[in-house]
Amino acid sequence: MNNSITVFGAGSWGTALASHLSHQGEDVTLWCRRPEQAKAINMTGRNPDYLKNIDLPERLTATSDLEEACSTDTFILAVPTQSVRSFLKQAKPFLREGIHLCNAAKGLEISTGKRISEIVAEIIPSARYSIISGPSHAEEVALSKPTAVVVASIHEEERTLWQNLLNRGFFRVYTSSDVIGVEIGGAVKNVIAIAAGIASEMDLGDNAMAALVSRGLAEVMRLGAKAGAHPLTFAGLAGIGDLMVTCYSSLSRNYRLGRAIAKGMTLEGAQKSLGQVAEGAYTVRALVEHAKELGVELPIAEAVYRVLYEQKTPISLLEELFSRCPKPEMPPEIRWVSK
Ligand SMILES: NC(=O)C1=CN([C@@H]2O[C@H](COP(=O)(O)OP(=O)(O)OC[C@H]3O[C@@H](n4cnc5c(N)ncnc54)[C@H](OP(=O)(O)O)[C@@H]3O)[C@@H](O)[C@H]2O)C=CC1
Numbered sequence: 001m002n003n004s005i006t007v008f009g010a011g012s013w014g015t016a017l018a019s020h021l022s023h024q025g026e027d028v029t030l031w032c033r034r035p036e037q038a039k040a041i042n043m044t045g046r047n048p049d050y051l052k053n054i055d056l057p058e059r060l061t062a063t064s065d066l067e068e069a070c071s072t073d074t075f076i077l078a079v080p081t082q083s084v085r086s087f088l089k090q091a092k093p094f095l096r097e098g099i100h101l102c103n104a105a106k107g108l109e110i111s112t113g114k115r116i117s118e119i120v121a122e123i124i125p126s127a128r129y130s131i132i133s134g135p136s137h138a139e140e141v142a143l144s145k146p147t148a149v150v151v152a153s154i155h156e157e158e159r160t161l162w163q164n165l166l167n168r169g170f171f172r173v174y175t176s177s178d179v180i181g182v183e184i185g186g187a188v189k190n191v192i193a194i195a196a197g198i199a200s201e202m203d204l205g206d207n208a209m210a211a212l213v214s215r216g217l218a219e220v221m222r223l224g225a226k227a228g229a230h231p232l233t234f235a236g237l238a239g240i241g242d243l244m245v246t247c248y249s250s251l252s253r254n255y256r257l258g259r260a261i262a263k264g265m266t267l268e269g270a271q272k273s274l275g276q277v278a279e280g281a282y283t284v285r286a287l288v289e290h291a292k293e294l295g296v297e298l299p300i301a302e303a304v305y306r307v308l309y310e311q312k313t314p315i316s317l318l319e320e321l322f323s324r325c326p327k328p329e330m331p332p333e334i335r336w337v338s339k
Pocket residue numbers: 009010011012013014015033034049050078079080081083087104105106107136137138139275276277279
C-alpha cells in the first residue's frame with residue numbers, strides 16, 4: 001500500500017524519518033520552514049543543513065508551503081518541543097479532522113510543564129496521536145544501521161498503522177499503549193545525558209557514569225509513577241534504551257552540550273556551536289520550574305539546571321549530590337513489598 005505522509009520539520013530527525021519512509025516506497029513530503037531549504041532539497045537531493053552527506057530518495061519532495069504540506073491526513077511531527085504549540089496553531093487551519101499524527105519530538109514544554117500529547121490534545125483535539133521514541137540517532141537511521149524503536153498510542157489501530165508504515169529493513173518498531181511512559185522516558189533522558197556529558201568531561205570514571213544512568217533512570221521512574229506511566233516501560237526502548245544511547249554516545253547533542261559546559265563554555269555558546277537542538281537544556285527548565293506541580297524530587301535534573309542556569313560549578317553539585325541523606329534505592333511508589 002502506498003501512503004501519502006508529510007513530515008513536519010526538516011532537521012536531522014525529520015529528514016531521517018522522511019528518508020526512511022520514502023525508501024520504503026511511501027510518498028513523502030518534507031515540510032521545511034525555510035523556502036530556500038526546500039528548494040535545495042528538491043534540486044540537489046540533499047538537505048543542505050542537516051545530515052548533509054546523505055542522498056535522499058528521489059521520490060521524497062520538500063515544500064515550505066504549509067497549506068500544501070497539510071493536504072494529507074498522515075503526519076510525523078518533528079519540530080523541537082518548544083515550537084510544537086506555535087507550529088500546530090499555524091498548521092491547524094489547514095488540517096482535516098481526525099488526522100493521524102505521530103510525534104517524534106522528545107521534551108516537555110517550559111511554560112506549562114506539559115507533554116506533547118497534552119499540547120496536541122489542546123490544539124487539535126480530533127488528532128489521533130502516537131509517539132515514536134527509543135534509541136535512534138538520526139545519523140544512524142539515515143545510514144540504515146540497525147535500530148529498534150517503540151510507537152505508543154492509546155488507539156490500537158494507530159499503533160498498527162505506524163508499525164506497518166515504519167517497520168521495514170533494519171528499522172524495527174515495537175508498540176506500546178503507554179503514551180505517558182514513552183513521552184516521559186524520551187524527555188527526561190535528555191537531561192540526564194547532559195549530566196553524562198559533564199561527568200565524562202570531568203573524567204569521573206565508569207562507576208560514576210553507571211551510577212548516573214541508574215539514578216537518572218530512578219528520576220525518570222519517579223516522575224513516570226506520579227504521572228501514571230507503566231513502570232515496565234522504563235525497562236524498555238523508551239527508558240533504559242534511550243538513556244543508554246544518549247548518555248554513552250558522542251552522537252548525542254545533549255551529551256555533547258554537557259561536555260561543552262564542563263569545558264567552561266556558556267550555555268549560549270555551547271548551543272550555538274552545536275547548531276542543533278539539545279532538548280534537555282529546555283526540558284530541565286520545565287522539570288525544575290514545575291517541580292511543585294510535578295510533586296517529585298529530581299536531584300540530578302536540579303543539579304543540571306543549576307549548572308546551566310545558575311552558573312554553579314559541576315564539582316560543587318557533585319559534592320551536594322553525594323552529601324544527600326542516605327535512602328532506599330527505590331522510592332515507595334515503585335518499591336515492591338517483600339514477603
Ligand atoms: N536527531 C536525532 O537523532 C533525534 C531527534 N529527536 C527529537 O526530534 C526533535 C527534532 O530534533 P532534530 O530534528 O534532531 O533537530 P534539529 O536541530 O536537527 O532540527 C530542528 C528542526 O526544527 C526546525 N524548527 C526550529 N524551530 C522551529 C519552529 N519554530 N517551527 C517550525 N520548525 C522549527 C528547524 O528549522 P530551521 O533549520 O529552519 O531552524 C529544523 O528543521 C527533537 O525533539 C529531538 O529531541 C528524536 C530522536 C532522534
